[in-house]
Amino acid sequence: MLPAGLPPEPTAARASLSAEGRKRLFPNATDAEWADWRWQQRHAVRGLEQLERYVPLTSNERAGVQETSALFRIGISPYYLSLIDPEHPFCPVRMQSIPVRAEARIRPGELADPLGEDKTRPEECIVHKYPDRVLFLALDTCSVYCRHCTRRRITQGGVAELSKEQLRRGVDYVRSHPEVRDVLISGGDPFMLSDSRLEELLAPLSEIPHVEMIRIGTRVPVCLPMRVTDALAKTLRRYAPVFVVTHFNHPKEVTPEAREACERLVDHGVPVENQAVLMRQLNSDARIIKELSHLLLRSRVRPYYLHQMDVAEGCEHLRTPIAKGLEIIQQLRGYTTGLAVPHLAVDLPGGGGKVTLQPDYAVEYGAQETVFRNYKGERFTYPEPEETDCTCPYDGVWQERAPRYGYRKG
Ligand SMILES: *Cc1c(COP(=O)(O)O)cnc(C)c1O
Numbered sequence: 001m002l003p004a005g006l007p008p009e010p011t012a013a014r015a016s017l018s019a020e021g022r023k024r025l026f027p028n029a030t031d032a033e034w035a036d037w038r039w040q041q042r043h044a045v046r047g048l049e050q051l052e053r054y055v056p057l058t059s060n061e062r063a064g065v066q067e068t069s070a071l072f073r074i075g076i077s078p079y080y081l082s083l084i085d086p087e088h089p090f091c092p093v094r095m096q097s098i099p100v101r102a103e104a105r106i107r108p109g110e111l112a113d114p115l116g117e118d119k120t121r122p123e124e125c126i127v128h129k130y131p132d133r134v135l136f137l138a139l140d141t142c143s144v145y146c147r148h149c150t151r152r153r154i155t156q157g158g159v160a161e162l163s164k165e166q167l168r169r170g171v172d173y174v175r176s177h178p179e180v181r182d183v184l185i186s187g188g189d190p191f192m193l194s195d196s197r198l199e200e201l202l203a204p205l206s207e208i209p210h211v212e213m214i215r216i217g218t219r220v221p222v223c224l225p226m227r228v229t230d231a232l233a234k235t236l237r238r239y240a241p242v243f244v245v246t247h248f249n250h251p252k253e254v255t256p257e258a259r260e261a262c263e264r265l266v267d268h269g270v271p272v273e274n275q276a277v278l279m280r281q282l283n284s285d286a287r288i289i290k291e292l293s294h295l296l297l298r299s300r301v302r303p304y305y306l307h308q309m310d311v312a313e314g315c316e317h318l319r320t321p322i323a324k325g326l327e328i329i330q331q332l333r334g335y336t337t338g339l340a341v342p343h344l345a346v347d348l349p350g351g352g353g354k355v356t357l358q359p360d361y362a363v364e365y366g367a368q369e370t371v372f373r374n375y376k377g378e379r380f381t382y383p384e385p386e387e388t389d390c391t392c393p394y395d396g397v398w399q400e401r402a403p404r405y406g407y408r409k410g
């Protein structure tokens with residue numbers, strides 16, 4: 001019984017999207033099997049024949065599967081498959097997991113290595129592009145192979161099967177580069193490793209004195225939420241600060257299961273951030289991004305980046321004009337919680353790194369004043385101060401004293 005005066009429990013009446021799909025597609029799976037991520041992996045759909053059994057494919061999708069078969073693998077966990085709308089080819093879950101013909105078309109200017117990562121890859125598993133942080137490519141497998149994956153040269157399999165020796169060399173690289181204070185473990189999907197394999201990576205990295213933080217990029221909370229067990233969350237917490245950076249692109253993906261996975265991490269003291277990718281006709285609309293942000297915040301996940309799609313082979317059909325991303329940000333800023341507004345990031349083709357864009361709110365810069373327009377387009381003036389010396393006299397003192405009191409150099 002609910003205490004008097006409270007509204008009825010809203011979840012009680014709500015149908016579960018994945019339960020519905022599961023009943024239709026995997027009626028024989030037991031609860032224990034469904035909740036077991038290894039069962040999910042063993043039953044992932046990996047080819048056309050299998051896929052046809054579960055989803056009535058359009059001719060575009062059927063041809064897409066055939067024409068991309070030599071280019072990039074297919075893999076869809078039963079859970080993610082259960083979210084697919086069997087009637088609508090524009091279902092965002094479907095668009096992210098089933099290829100279409102356009103994916104087989106490589107346009108002029110598209111790159112196999114769109115971010116120029118291979119130029120800054122001192123070790124097989126290290127991308128060192130920015131001064132103080134590295135990307136650590138731990139493996140080449142994923143729970144679902146995203147049709148928009150721009151690292152498919154790695155996740156297509158075979159090439160980057162990383163040996164223990166290569167991983168050790170990666171850790172050695174970080175150890176011998178004292179400027180690296182932030183390690184972003186990615187791949188592939190690091191949560192496809194067993195807890196103990198993951199720990200074999202986290203333990204030595206977190207022991208390196210100059211490594212201040214670790215981030216793990218994963219799509220597991222979205223595509224395989226049952227992988228986020230208490231044991232996994234506890235393992236991560238042991239190596240704090242570990243941030244999990246996940247990858248929800250559409251509100252439909254924020255199911256009760258996905259939400260529980262995120263909250264389990266947060267409850268264990270592991271902050272979760274989200275990087276979404278803007279994709280044409282999938283989430284290229286301010287209303288959708290706003291709903292996504294709101295659902296994420298309610299799951300205690302902080303929207304971090306909204307990525308402009310990279311210029312990667314076979315992704316042209318998913319790219320939006322730069323102006324669309326800016327328009328979306330403009331429609332969020334001021335209209336919703338500031339925390340719900342992600343940074344719009346463009347990772348520059350060829351290896352320039354990420355830059356962020358935002359609508360220009362400053363209208364005129366002057367020595368005396370700066371003129372702005374606010375989110376509604378109204379003009380406001382900000383007077384410049386008389387004094388402009390911004391040096392901080394105490395900083396020299398602080399830098400000298402801080403180490404004595406156990407503050408590490410930032
Ligand atoms: C995105 C990225 C990072 C992390 O960038 P942040 O802006 O710190 O989140 C680090 N290395 C590489 C190669 C990247 O692409």
Ligand code: SF4
Pocket residue numbers: 141142143144145146148149150151152155187188189218219
């Ligand atoms: S989970 Fe990440 S690395 Fe794996 S296919 Fe999707 S986008 Fe690519």
